Amino acid sequence: MSRVYNRVALIGLGLIASSIAHAVKWKDLAGEVVGHARSRETRETALEIGLVSEVFETAAEAVKDADLVVLCVPVGAMADVAAEVAPHLAPGATVTDVGSVKQAVIEAVGQHLPEGVHFIPGHPLAGTEHSGPRSGFATLFVNRWWLLTPPEGTDPEAVQRLRSFIEAMGANVDQMEAGHHDLVLAVTSHTPHLIAYTMVGVADHLRRVTHEEVIKYSASGFRDFTRIAASDPTMWRDVFLTNKDATLDILGRFTEELFVLQRAIRMGDGDALFDYFTRTRAIRRGIIEAGQDTDAPDFGRGAPKSDA
Amino acid sequence: MSRVYNRVALIGLGLIASSIAHAVKWKDLAGEVVGHARSRETRETALEIGLVSEVFETAAEAVKDADLVVLCVPVGAMADVAAEVAPHLAPGATVTDVGSVKQAVIEAVGQHLPEGVHFIPGHPLAGTEHSGPRSGFATLFVNRWWLLTPPEGTDPEAVQRLRSFIEAMGANVDQMEAGHHDLVLAVTSHTPHLIAYTMVGVADHLRRVTHEEVIKYSASGFRDFTRIAASDPTMWRDVFLTNKDATLDILGRFTEELFVLQRAIRMGDGDALFDYFTRTRAIRRGIIEAGQDTDAPDFGRGAPKSDA
Structure with a gap:
């Protein structure tokens, strides 16, 4: 599989993010994966088990130079994270999320993102009852659905690129309206x-x-x-x-x-x-x-x- | 494992009964297993796949000479079946059931059974979402609970014998009051x-x-x-x-x-x-x-x- 992105930044390093990290490595989908987690313990674990090549203390630092940013924090934390990272996003970068609710995320995140950044909300229908950076595994998304709810007018090429990335992790992608x-x-x-x-x-x-x-x-x-x-x-x-x-x-x-x-x-x-x-x-x-x-x-x- | 009963009669040949039949064969727990099912198709299937050595068109015939009779019919059918088999039970036989409700079964069955027959209501906490004579398998009860609710005054030896039979199929037995x-x-x-x-x-x-x-x-x-x-x-x-x-x-x-x-x-x-x-x-x-x-x-x- 050829690499779909150069640098993927995972914001939040729980079950979904750590599974993405494993899957990216498994399928060689990105040049590098970096990350941020609020807790020092999680950051240290992520480095220790090799989830990411670099961790950052702030989300702002983590998104620098990333062409894909994945917001893997609880839905209630999305607005703050989006406000923090917005000024540091690379032009042309794609921002997606993995929240289980889409309208609220679009309201929380969309308002903060600058022109020229592609915001494509997403939701992988996959998970286990476990959480934390050690709970992820590479095949979590295999044969599972991953729903995307791009707002009208989203750049089709950016959507297609994200779809390729997700499908390469083994998931099936469907697009629908957020509501x-x-x-x-x-x-x-x-x-x-x-x-x-x-x-x-x-x-x-x-x-x-x-x-x-x-x-x-x-x-x-x-x-x-x-x-x-x-x-x-x-x-x-x-x-x-x-x-x-x-x-x-x-x-x-x-x-x-x-x-x-x-x-x-x-x-x-x-x-x-x-x-x-x-x-x-x-x-x-x-x-x-x-x-x-x-x-x-x-x-x-x-x-x-x-x-x- | 030595045989616990000489002749086991299974009344009803669905998931639980067919699993008992497989488990008895697996562990050699009885001299023979015979059965009855209301539907001709089920009876033919049971013979064809070797669940039982003999099937009978009526429950009355099936229980003759059995020292263990297991009522494996829906709870709502217990009263009729008990009334039918009662005159044909061997003296000293044990009758148990596998119904998910115990007070109603005791009311439905207990009244019909003659003196000298041991009635020990039971309930294996095991099952799958499948049903019918082909759905059973020998290990269904392994490491699962099987609850017995013998009424006061039940012969302790008969209870112990049934417990040995159930435990030999791999289940754990607990006794409690029916209510x-x-x-x-x-x-x-x-x-x-x-x-x-x-x-x-x-x-x-x-x-x-x-x-x-x-x-x-x-x-x-x-x-x-x-x-x-x-x-x-x-x-x-x-x-x-x-x-x-x-x-x-x-x-x-x-x-x-x-x-x-x-x-x-x-x-x-x-x-x-x-x-x-x-x-x-x-x-x-x-x-x-x-x-x-x-x-x-x-x-x-x-x-x-x-x-x-």
């Missing part, structure tokens, strides 16, 4: 995360069921919720604060729907429950066919193979 | 399943987000919900109808809690959100430490390994 992105993600990610956090919170509060029992018997469904609810608290706080309208909209639909099922349970309406559960099963098949999950049974994960 | 079981499972399994079904239903209904997009971008959290919501509709209908009180109790707590978080989003209370999400993260660690899941990142499941 649509935020609604789609409210359905597929933000509301499911809030619900998972809530269910785990309920289990934690419950006094008649001991904490130990909830953990012991988690394999029966609850475990998958705890995985989702173990994601980075700062990131998720910012997602809900900045994608408020879409999340509240979907939450409203969710509680309506939940009340319908709750009523069916209370009234003993087995037919309604059966029909509902049959419909939702079909969606699962669609996801497997779309290659976004495997059909392999997962609830027995970690069980040793039989010698039968 | 407590139903509450614990309402928290760790039944309510999470209902919530997952609901969220998948919401996504399916949403008209502004296309069905295709929900499926395409499911890796961002929603995917784990669809896995849970793909489980057998009949089984889950019966769970909610028969564990109604505990499920409604936990659902009430869930919506209360959800409204607290929803209000925090609406009011922009970032501190409340952050604190909540930090607490739930700790529960995840407990589950990993308890050996009920691995710490390996899972959201990138199916991604090929890098050669980096």
Whole structure:
């Protein structure tokens, strides 16, 4: 793979940034990767494990001479970072981000960037429940979607160059309008995360069921919720604060729907429950066919193979 | 492993029964395994793939001479099956079941069984989103919990014999009171399943987000919900109808809690959100430490390994 950028600057060095760093090295996509993180410990770790060739104490220093700047900080920190780096960006540089919300990032970042810099907001739909500079790995983005929401009038060549970079890391790129992105993600990610956090919170509060029992018997469904609810608290706080309208909209639909099922349970309406559960099963098949999950049974994960 | 029973009769030949059949063969736990399923197709499949040495058209025939009878039918079908097999049970036989709800099964089954038969209700906390006679595998129960809720006065020797059988399949056995079981499972399994079904239903209904997009971008959290919501509709209908009180109790707590978080989003209370999400993260660690899941990142499941 030929190099797509000369110098990539990663602002923030958590899970996504460290995965980008690994992927760039794996595919040789840039001349060099430099970075900045607010915490000294993170900066030292990044150097120690060779994530980047150079780290800087300030984001302003880190972006100098970079032709690609990737903002990998929580959505709530985007505005400050953008204001800080704006005067130091190289003319013609591309600035992108990896935030889970796009309208708020465009408002926060767009206003600060100078003419001649290409701002192409992005969102990789990839992650794990781990965070920090040691959590990244080169294949995080392979076969995952990476959504771009370039505002109207963005230079097509700059977009194409960023797409090549992302696709070379193994991801599939789709472009859409920022508001649509935020609604789609409210359905597929933000509301499911809030619900998972809530269910785990309920289990934690419950006094008649001991904490130990909830953990012991988690394999029966609850475990998958705890995985989702173990994601980075700062990131998720910012997602809900900045994608408020879409999340509240979907939450409203969710509680309506939940009340319908709750009523069916209370009234003993087995037919309604059966029909509902049959419909939702079909969606699962669609996801497997779309290659976004495997059909392999997962609830027995970690069980040793039989010698039968 | 020495054989624990002479003749095991499996009533119902779905995921759990077929996994028991494989595990019994794997560990040589019984002289023979016979079975019954209502559908001719299932019976033919069970013979064809060698799950059982003999299948019977009626449950009554299947239980003859069996010293262990395992009722592997949906909870709602337990009463009829128990009434049918009761006159044909061998004296001293043990009858157990694998239903996800225990109080309702005890009411449904207990009344029919004759004196001299040991009824020991059970519930393996294991499963996948697949069903049917071809979905079973020998290691399904390895390192999973299998809960027993023997009523007071149950013969301790019969309980010990069943425990040995279950433990030989690789499971860990716990005993508890049936009502407590139903509450614990309402928290760790039944309510999470209902919530997952609901969220998948919401996504399916949403008209502004296309069905295709929900499926395409499911890796961002929603995917784990669809896995849970793909489980057998009949089984889950019966769970909610028969564990109604505990499920409604936990659902009430869930919506209360959800409204607290929803209000925090609406009011922009970032501190409340952050604190909540930090607490739930700790529960995840407990589950990993308890050996009920691995710490390996899972959201990138199916991604090929890098050669980096």
